[in-house]
Amino acid sequence: MDFSKNILETIGNTPLVKLNKIVAEIDALVLAKVETFNPGNSVKDRMAVKMIEDAEADGRLKPGGTIIEGTSGNTGMGLALVAIIKGYKLICVISDKQSKEKMDILRAVGAKVVVCPTDVEPTDPRSYYSVSKRLAEETPNSWYVNQYDNLSNSLAHYEQTGPEIWKQTDGKITHFVVGVGTGGTISGVGKYLKEKNPNIKIWGIDTYGSVFKKYHETGIFDENEIYSYITEGIGEDILPKNVDFSLIDGFTKVTDKDAAVYTRKIALEEAIFVGNSAGACIKGLLQLKEHFKPDDVVVVLFHDSGSRYVGKMFNDDWMRERGFLEENVTKAEDVIKDHIDKELIVVRTEELVSHAIERMRKYKISQIPVVDINGFVGSVDETDLFRSYVADKNVAEKPIKEVMGKPFPIVKLGTPIEEVSKLFTKENDAVLVDLQNGHHHIITKYDIIGSIK
Template sequence: MWYNNILETIGNTPLVKLNKIVQDIPATVLAKIETTNPGNSIKDRMAIKMIQDAEADGRLKPGGTIIEGTSGNTGMGLAIAAVIKGYKCIFTTTDKQSKEKVDALRAFGAEVIVCPTNVEPEDPRSYYSVSSRLEKEVKNAWKPNQYDNLSNTEAHYEQTGPEIWEQTEGKITHLLVGVGTGGTISGTGRYLKEKNPAIKVWGIDTYGSVFKKYKETGIFDKNEIYPYITEGIGEDFLPQNVDFSVIDHFEKVTDKDAALMTREIARKEGIFVGNSAGAAIAGLMQLKDKLGPDDVLVVIFHDHGSRYMGKMFNDDWLRERGFLKDDKLTAKSILSQRERQEIVTLDNEKSLLEAINTMKTLNISQLPVTQYEKVVGKITESEILHALLDNPSAKSAPINSVMTQSFPFVDLNTSIDKISSLINKENSAVLVEDESGKFEIITQYDIITAISE
C-alpha cells in the first residue's frame, strides 16, 4: 500500500503510555504523539482542513497566496499543503519563536516576516496586523486566520477526538491540552464530551496569558498580559476557536517549569517533543492530586523537539534565563572570585590622546566606549597603534573615528564555555551587568584565574 501524496499521511497518530516521568501520578497517562504527522505537529490537521474548506467555498483560488500569522507549526502544515496544491505562502511570526521554526518554513519555499512580540495585537507592527495588511495588498490572497477560523476546531472534532476515543476504547476520563488558538482542545474536547459528558477537559495556560482568568471570572484583564517565553500556548486576546464552555479548568505553568520539563520528557520517556508538551506535563504534575487509579488521562504532545534546539535543549540558553543551575563556572562566579573592579569607559567624542593616557595610567589595554552613558563600542591598544601608524597626527581625532564594535554583553548566568567562545581575536573581553545594574568586564585572564583556583 502507498499514499498518493504526503497529505494523505496526516492523522492516525500513536497513543503511547508514559511511565517514568509520571510515576508519582496514580492515573494511567497516555500521550498522543502528533510528531508523526508530516509537518511534525498537530497543526497539519487543521491546516489542510482550513485549505479544503476555503477551496470548497471559493475563498482560496488556484494559484493563490496563503498569508498567515503563525508561530511556525501551522505555517509548516500550510506550506506542505501549498507545495502539493500549488499555492504560494507568506507567513508572519514573532521574534520569540525559535530560529529552527522560521528556517523550517523557508525550507518549503515560504516567505517569512519576523515581527516584534512585545506589541499589542492591534499595533501595525504585530504579526496579526502585518498578515492582515498583506492579505489586502497581495493579489489573489487568502488568510486562513487560524485563531478565528472554525475549520480549526472542526478538524479536531472530526479527527483527533474520534481517534482518541477509539484508541482508549472509550475509557478516557481526562483530556489535557496546551491552549493557543484553542482549536485542538475545543474540537477534541467537544467530541469526547458528546461521547461521555463526564470527561474532564483541562487546558494548560502560561503566565502572561489571559485564558485562565477569563475562564474563571469572565474578565478580560489586560494587566495579566506580559511577554513570556513558552511557545505554542497562551494568548493576549480571545480567539474564537477557544470554546470556554468545553474547557473545565485552566492551569497556569511557569516558563521555567515548562522548559525544564520539555527536556525531562526526552530523558525519561525517549520522546523528543516541544515546549508545549513540557508545559502540559508540568501542569499535569500540579494537578496530580485530582486524579485517581481508575482515571485514564490523554495529553496532547503537539510538536517535535527539533524546533527547540537553540532554546529548551540548549544549556546556555537556559542558564542565561536562570532556568538551569549546575557546577560549571558562570559570569557571576568568575566575578565573585576577584575584587570589585569599577569599569572605566571613555565617551566616544574624547580624543585618541585621552584614550592613550587613560590606558597608560590604569595599565590596561582596552576600553569600552560610551555615548550618552551607553556602551556603543570599544577601543584597544592595537587599534590606536594602527591609527597612529596611518596618520601620526590622529592623536587629536575623536575615539569614534577609530573605535570598533562593542565587547559582547553577557548576563550573570552565562556559562564559562559561552564566555570563552565569545573571546577571540576581535573581542578580548566581555561585558556583564552585575546585580546592582553596573557593568564589569571579564577578560581572558579572569577566566584563566577562575579555572586555576
C-alpha cells in the first residue's frame, strides 16, 4: 500500500506547470512552481517543518511547548499543521491588513490569533514583530520562531525547493522569479541553483512601500520608501537575515493594483487559483520580459491559494472600492451604476441651513441640491456653508435660499464622461444625472476620481 504516515509527509514535490495565455508576450518557456499543492496550500509548509525540527533538535522547542510567530497567515498555517501532528500549542500574531480568510483558517486549525495594526513602525510595541517577541517572553515554555531571521527558513528551500526545480527542469532553468518577503524562498532556491549553474538569474518581486529594491541597488535603507501597502506576502520594512542580497540579480516593483488585477487574470486565463503574490510575480515577470530569450526556461513560484483572498482580490466590491476593477467607464451611467438605487438627498429653499448641515453629517456628503415646487433651483456645499458661518455665526438659523449657490448642471445617462468632467469647475462641485423616471442622481468629483483607472 502507498500512503503517508501523516499529513507532513505530503509536503513538497509540487508540480511545475507551463503558463500559456497570460505570458503570451514573453518569448521564453515560462513554468509555474505551484505551491498550493502543499497540504497547507502554500510554500510556507516547507520551512515550517524545517524550523520546528531544527528547534527541537537543539532544544529551543521542548515537548508540550507553545510556538509563537508573527505571520501574514501562510507560515502560521504551516506551523499549525506541524503543531497538531507534534502536540504543540500555537499563537499566531498577524497584521490587520491580512485577509479575514487567513485569520479564520488559522483559528480553524487550532491557532490562537492575535491581530495587530499594520501601519506602525516595526519597533512600535503594537507591531506584530514587537507583540510576537513580548508574548514569547511572557509565555512559559514557549519558542519564538522569527521566520525573518531564522535561517532554517532559507535552508528548507536550499534542501527541498531548489533541488526540485533543478530536477523538474532537467537543469535547463535560466531564470527564477519569486516574490520576496522573509527572503527564505529566494535565498534558499537561489543559493542551490547558482551552485549548480552560476549563470542562472535570480529575480525578486518587490512592492511599493517596501525597501528591498532600493537597498539592493544602492545599499541605502531608505525609510522614506516605507508606507502602507495592500499586497500581501511580499515586501518588508525591515531587512530580514534570510534575504541574501548577494544571490539576487535584481528586483522589480509591482503596484497594488497590478498585483490584484493579475491575481484574477491567472485564474481566468490559466485556471490556476492562486494568491496575491502570484499576481505580483506575473506582472513583475512581464515587466522583465526584455531579459528573456527564446531558449530560456523561466520558473516563477506561486506562493499560496486564491481561497485566502476570496473576500479581497476575488471580490468585485473590494476591487471596485480601491479602483482596481478594470471597468470601461465611458458615460455618466457607468460612474453611478453601483449606487444608482440610492435616494438623492435634497434640501428645500425654506429649510434652515442647520437642516442642510445635519443632512451632510448624517449621510456623510459634501454637496446637496436645493429644490422648490418647480424643481432644482440651487445648491449648497460644505465649503460655502463654512464660509457663511465664518461671516455670520447665526447663519444656521437662516433659510437655505439666502446662502445657496447656482443649481448643479443636469446631464443624461448617456453623456460621455469627458463632457461630464468639463462641468466641474471652481464654482461647481457636482453634476446631476437625469434617470429619466422622474428621479435624479448626483456625481461628485470623488466619483469621477474613483472612476479613473
